[in-house]
Amino acid sequence: MQTFKLGPYSVEPSKGTISADGLVKTIEPKAMAVLCQLQARSGQVVSQQELFDAVWPDRIFSPSSLQRVIAIIRKALNETSQSPTFLFTHPKLGYRLEVPASEIPDTANSNISQKRRLQFFVCLLIVLGVLSVFFLSTYTSPPEETTFHKLPITHGNTAEFNGKLSPQGHWLSYQSDIEASQLFLVDTADLSSTTQIQFNHAIEDYVWLNNGIIAITRAKDGSTYIEQLSNIANSANAIVKKPFGQWRHIKALQIGADNTLYFVGKTSDLMHYIAEYDLVSDQSRFLHIMGETIVEKSLAYTPYGIYFHYFDGETKHFGRVSMNSEVEILAANTPDISKLSWLDSEQGLLVSDQLNAEQYIYRNDQLQHFKLTSEAIVQHVDNYGSRLVVTQSQPDSDVVQWQRIKGVDLFEKLINSKFNDYQATSNSRGDVAYLSTRSGYPQVFLKTKQATKLLFENKGKVSFIPPLLWSDNEENIAIIIDGLVVIIDTQTYKQRPLPRITNAKQLIQWKKHNLTYLDHNGDVLNYNVESGNTEFIVNKNESLIGVDNVGNQIGIKEGVLYWGTRKLALTTHERIRYVFALEEHIAVHIERLAGSKLIFLDEMLNTLLEIKLDSNCNNVTHAEYIDGDAHWLCTQFEANDSDIYLFEQAG
CATH class of the missing domain: 1.10.10.10 (Winged helix-like DNA-binding domain superfamily/Winged helix DNA-binding domain)
Structure with missing residues (x-):
């Protein structure tokens, strides 16, 4: 047929x-x-x-x-x-x-x-x-590879990042963790000469506009500003500063036609949006809502529209906003965590894997391998003609243990490697299970007082693994791999996939033989790990995060925290990031514009302890409360040693 x-x-x-x-x-x-x-x-x-x-x-x-x-x-x-x-x-x-x-x-x-x-x-x-x-x-017939000559612009133990070229390629600019409010400039005709531009506040992102620079900056009180230097050649020109409206946490800033900025940002509802901002009218407009929790996001302005790529902790989203603002989701099998850059010389979209040192070109609705460098992660690329300025890095996130003992905060780096270590959870013995991508794909490690052991690795699959879960006897760990639940014995290291579970989205709790989980249909189910029987708890209730010892449900619905019939409403500028259902109380990680906090509540939803989280605590993954003292684990993103390179196309 x-x-x-x-x-x-x-x-x-x-x-x-x-x-x-x-x-x-x-x-x-x-x-x-x-x-x-x-x-x-x-x-x-x-x-x-x-x-x-x-x-x-x-x-x-x-x-x-x-x-x-x-x-x-x-x-x-x-x-x-x-x-x-x-x-x-x-x-x-x-x-x-x-x-x-x-x-x-x-x-x-x-x-x-x-x-x-x-x-x-x-x-x-x-x-x-x-x-x-x-x-x-x-x-068997790969396309002919483009080769480049590589010249280092920065080196050392500090992090230089976000390298960009001016519109005619005369200047190379970058940021550094040495001084958050400075931008560094290098004359491409004399690479030994570096100058600095001082802005009023810490730079979140910036773009070139003709011979000038537009920077989005953030003051210490969290307010966001747009600062513009019209001509870098004239140092007498003052930087013009004005508020950047309702927007916060600006990333992936792009400059388009007709003096329009495109970016990813948050508003007071704490949701992530792709938006545009008209520099003439000072008006902004939503283009696409991304969601609440976004692990990584990237934009690239191209002749065919604004391409976007983001990961919400479970699913990657790759698409394009057309010039008439229509959103199209693309079907290419891109890596889960990717950065996008438009390459004029290739007339294609560079897709850089952020877990492996691999790059691809997306062109004509096809994704092909493209070798730019295999030495490190390509974090950002900007280009003019055959010249590329490339930010290379080795991403690094560590697991930090925090404790509040008798009112004093103490911290210790439990997992301190040069790789991404995250999603840590602990048992009462102090054993820590955590995820890592040190081999370029997800791995599960167990750190005890005696040694660190590799429990599981998902070879060749760069798929996200949701948070780990200890059994209540603290002898086993449950993980989700592509909807399948795998049980790992921490004593023998044996792995056992659970039959009949093929659509798991998130593990909720594990009490005795009952493993409670949320599936991709939004249903909450109990699975008996001994008998293999499954029973529904509630249909279409993605808000459930636990069940207490007498069967009362604990969860979040429409911004309200509930425990049985008791409810606690948050303010309009607060959003629950994660809730930990403990024995006789709960711990809640709350995100706010003024900074995140961790609160411990009793069964009547009265506050037992409130802690303002350190600004480096990006994600709370485990929390405990005992007799007025608290213990919690954080994923902390490090200022990794990233550097700027100038690539010249060979030939």
């Missing part, structure tokens, strides 16, 4: 295309294979397992892989899961493709079944052929 119809759409498996009204969309081979499987059994519910086995043979079932290609198919058919026309979801059962009756031949049912089976096998053979061609073209 070469072609089949879905309403107005014509599907051609051999070409990997879906077309209608002269518009042709290309989907990846895996998505076409799934569509062929569904079409061959149109009108029937096909289970996720059947689809996965047919298209991903010899691989462990992963719902996220299937959900991704389902989203690709729906996008090509201009429909959503909420308003389907052809592709319907049957929760916990599978998917069904509904072909209009007018397009089903009026023959006996047996003939229909036979034809559909034949259609699917022919379709599958075609898709496998396409996959073979794709594999050979991708891996």
Whole structure:
């Protein structure tokens, strides 16, 4: 079968295309294979397992892989899961493709079944052929590599970052952790000469505008300003400063046409937005809401719109805001944690993996390997012509233990490496389980008083692992890998995947044999690790974070913290980052514009202890309260040794 119809759409498996009204969309081979499987059994519910086995043979079932290609198919058919026309979801059962009756031949049912089976096998053979061609073209005939000459601009033990080139390439600029309110300039005709520009406040980000610089700065009280130096050649020019409206925590600043700034920022609701700011009218506008908790974010202004990439702690989001402000989600399989830069010389988007020293070019809806450097993480790239200014770094986050004992705060770095160590959780013996990416992919380590042991590694998969969970007997650790729950025995180091759990999103608590978790459908379930039985606790309740000893539910809903029937409302400028359900009380990490805090509450939601968190405590991952004293673990991002390099394209 070469072609089949879905309403107005014509599907051609051999070409990997879906077309209608002269518009042709290309989907990846895996998505076409799934569509062929569904079409061959149109009108029937096909289970996720059947689809996965047919298209991903010899691989462990992963719902996220299937959900991704389902989203690709729906996008090509201009429909959503909420308003389907052809592709319907049957929760916990599978998917069904509904072909209009007018397009089903009026023959006996047996003939229909036979034809559909034949259609699917022919379709599958075609898709496998396409996959073979794709594999050979991708891996046996790689594109010719671009080579560069590399010249260091900075070196030493300090962190220099955010390197950029002026519009004509005459100046190279960068920031340094030596002085947060200074910008450093290097004349590209004389690389030995460095000068500084002093701004009024700490620089969050900056861009070049003609021969001048626009910097977004933050005062000590948290207020944000836009500071502009119109011409760096004239040192007599004063820097003009004015408030930057409602915006806070500005990142990924870009300059576009018609004096428009694009950036990622927060407002008083503590949500992250992609926004634009008109320098002439001083008006800003939302372009895309990203969400509350964003691990990493990046923007790149290009001739085709503003590309964005961010990771919300569970899912990566890669897309583009067009010049007419339409948001399009792109299906390329980018690394989870990525930075974006537009390369004029390649007429493509550079995608830099932030966990591995690997880079890619996204061009013509395809992602290809691109070797810029394999020595370090490419944190930022700016370019003019064949010149690139590159910020290289080795990201470093450490695990810090804080204690408040008799009113005195003490801290100690428990995990202090030159790698990303995070999501630490402790037991009563002081053993610390934590995640690390020291090999470029997630690993689980256990640090005891005697030694540090590697418990688990997800080789070749740069997928995020949600927070770890200790069993109440403190002998086992549970982790989630692509929706699967794996139990690790901390004494024998044996691993045991739990059957029947394939769609886990977050682990909530583990009491006796019952492991409570949230799935991707928003349902909260109990799984008995001994019997393998599963029971629903509550449907569509992503707010639940725990259950106390007598069965009262603890959670967050619409900004209100509840424990059974008791409730505690927050102010409009506060947002709950995380809640830890302890035995007779709870600990709450609250994010505020004025700085984060950790509060401990009793079962009546009365405050037992309130702690203003250190500014370096980026994320609380564990908390305890005993007799008026507190203990908590933080992930702390370090000022890593990043440097600036000038790359010249060879030839």
